[in-house]
Amino acid sequence: MNRKSLLYESKVEYGGWTINHAQGCSHGCRYPCYAMMLAQRTGRAKTYEDWCAPKLVDNALSLLDAEIPRLRHRVESVHLSFTTDPFMFDAGAQAPLRPMVELTTAIIRRLNDEGIRVTTLTKGVYPDDFIEQVSSLHDQNQYGVSVVSLSEDFREWWEPGAAPIASRLASARRLADAGGRTWASIEPYPTPNVDPTSADIRPLLSALESVRKVVFGKWNYSSLVSSFPEANGHYEKAAVAVAAWSQEGGKILHIKNGTPLSEAHSADVLSAG
Numbered sequence: 001m002n003r004k005s006l007l008y009e010s011k012v013e014y015g016g017w018t019i020n021h022a023q024g025c026s027h028g029c030r031y032p033c034y035a036m037m038l039a040q041r042t043g044r045a046k047t048y049e050d051w052c053a054p055k056l057v058d059n060a061l062s063l064l065d066a067e068i069p070r071l072r073h074r075v076e077s078v079h080l081s082f083t084t085d086p087f088m089f090d091a092g093a094q095a096p097l098r099p100m101v102e103l104t105t106a107i108i109r110r111l112n113d114e115g116i117r118v119t120t121l122t123k124g125v126y127p128d129d130f131i132e133q134v135s136s137l138h139d140q141n142q143y144g145v146s147v148v149s150l151s152e153d154f155r156e157w158w159e160p161g162a163a164p165i166a167s168r169l170a171s172a173r174r175l176a177d178a179g180g181r182t183w184a185s186i187e188p189y190p191t192p193n194v195d196p197t198s199a200d201i202r203p204l205l206s207a208l209e210s211v212r213k214v215v216f217g218k219w220n221y222s223s224l225v226s227s228f229p230e231a232n233g234h235y236e237k238a239a240v241a242v243a244a245w246s247q248e249g250g251k252i253l254h255i256k257n258g259t260p261l262s263e264a265h266s267a268d269v270l271s272a273g
């Protein structure tokens with residue numbers, strides 16, 4: 001598919017300049033995925049199955065060539081992505097979705113060549129051949145992984161097309177070992193009636209030891225979560241644990257609005273550094 005424009009300024013929390021270079025996402029998260037709901041509302045995806053069969057933006061690189069000269073003086077960094085996943089996984093092949101990874105890599109390189117740094121977030125994996133290139137990319141790029149549970153039972157139901165959790169964590173560690181700046185998004189964090197392992201967040205935090213920055217947020221707008229009688233206490237306990245872990249490990253923490261301790265932890269996780 002072709003688009004008329006690519007770079008836009010997002011108004012979401014910790015937003016900024018953004019590129020969504022595909023329509024749809026093979027991960028098919030059932031939280032639900034707000035990008036899918038928006039696509040369905042605007043007629044860009046008719047069904048869940050339609051959403052899970054992503055269409056890449058074929059003219060993404062030519063759009064970027066046209067937009068960079070016009071916007072360069074305003075754009076310091078670009079986030080990939082808010083309404084798709086830049087390192088999408090192919091669950092059938094149990095491997096990165098190659099066309100998406102190649103387009104993402106080309107976009108990162110094009111932006112970095114202009115001195116524009118990039119932030120990424122994925123529920124896929126960073127392939128080894130991408131990690132090998134990290135030292136030649138902008139040294140202030142920030143590479144994120146989205147992980148809210150260590151449970152594969154949870155992942156299989158709520159994130160059915162996403163990469164296995166251990167693979168995501170391993171690729172984040174390899175990126176960090178290769179000198180990449182890594183961060184983690186722990187959001188939407190479940191309640192124990194959704195995922196029993198969420199009662200204790202510390203094993204998940206231990207698995208994320210290699211990342212330098214963290215975003216933590218509760219699960220919003222779910223009757224399943226709000227019907228859990230101890231939801232407030234659960235999120236307070238988890239937020240306290242995340243804050244203590246971040247402080248001990250010298251990690252930069254942003255807790256999202258509406259989650260306990262958000263006022264005390266509002267770092268700009270996607271900034272340089």
Ligand code: SF4
Nearest residue numbers: 025027028029033084
């Ligand atoms: S990875 Fe993100 S964009 Fe993709 S389905 Fe899940 S929530 Fe939606």
